[in-house]
Amino acid sequence: MVQFITDSSADLPKDLLEKYNIYIVPLSVQIEETQYLEGISITPPEFYQKMFSTDELPKTSQPSPSDFADLFTKLAEKEEEILCFTISSGLSGTYQSACLGKELSKTNVTIFDTLGGSLGHGLQILKAVELADKGWKLGDIIPVIEKIRDEMNILILLDTIENVVKGGRLSRFQGSIVKVLNIKVILEGINGKIEVLEKIRGNKRFFKRALNIIGERKADFSETVFGITHTGNFEDVEFLKTEIEKRYNPREIIINYMGATMGTYAGKGGTIISFY
Known part of the structure; x- marks a missing residue:
């Protein structure tokens, strides 16, 4: 056992x-002056409501x-x-x-x-x-x-880079350029760290490219379990789930909220797709 x-x-x-x-x-996560335990003293919907209504990036510990x-x-x-x-x-x-x-x-x-x-x-x-x-x-x-x-694939789809700017990893000027050009970012988990995979203009091309990347990673998904986590963007997740089922016919797709730890950096509209 x-x-x-x-x-x-x-x-x-x-x-x-x-x-x-x-x-x-x-x-734990600190929002302004209050400390919470992830998933215990604050639920993901409560966390996102607070995070989206403040200019200060939450601090995780x-x-x-x-x-x-x-x-x-x-x-x-x-x-x-x-x-x-x-x-x-x-x-x-x-x-x-x-x-x-x-x-x-x-x-x-x-x-x-x-x-x-x-x-x-x-x-x-x-x-x-x-x-x-x-x-x-x-x-x-x-x-x-x-x-x-x-063998794990971790694709992080950022609808906005607002939290990346708040975290100091991108200047506000650079962030405003990205916003004006409607640039979306796909990050990837590689060897335990996060790296930029691609930058794409427009929502339709963004999701289409993410789905194509999945197909480039392997040929047979019949025994694959996908994990999709999100920050409350249910419509995006439902679209991705439907398309993954239609294109790749996996064994299972598990969907859940991102907790505060990952959600702090993914930001509003962020999605993570994981599979191996």
Whole structure:
């Protein structure tokens, strides 16, 4: 038996967390002067309502080592194998906090850096759970998840670069030029970090190109599970879901809100498509 832990940035739907008894260690987010625990003291719709109504970019923080240590100690009492997944170490200090938590608790926990975020992180957990349910031991599960991590595609579709400007990664002048020209940006998660993949003018070309990129990545999607997370842009997500089903006939498509961690940077109308 393997017990599973993840931080809250995996963006897994609540019903799946409950179904597979996956434990969560939440990241925190500060909006103006108020601190919240992602997914616990603030829901995604509440978070986006607050974020979209303020000029200040929310600040996200990783869990403390003691947050992990307390949970590791509690679960170690069951004398079962423990596997903890974290958001990419290239995006957050959460992985390091988990490693320090392991040292503090003096427990035999395996910490796995997913090198991903949102459902690019969450899909790795679901595969590990699937294997554990079939009776696989932890030592056999890890090589499979490492392979999936290497094969993971994470496409981040930015409808606006407003939060990128707020975060200081683009000047306001550059941001205004992008807005005037109606330029949309597709980013990609590569080796645990985010890089610009393409810049596209216009909504129709933007989504069409994203769908074509998916098709360029592999030929057979019949056993593929897609993860799509969003910041409340339901119409875009429904369009993408319908087109992916029509073009690629995948095994499953999981849809959920982006939590505060990823949503802070994706901004209004942001979408993340993950698959392997």
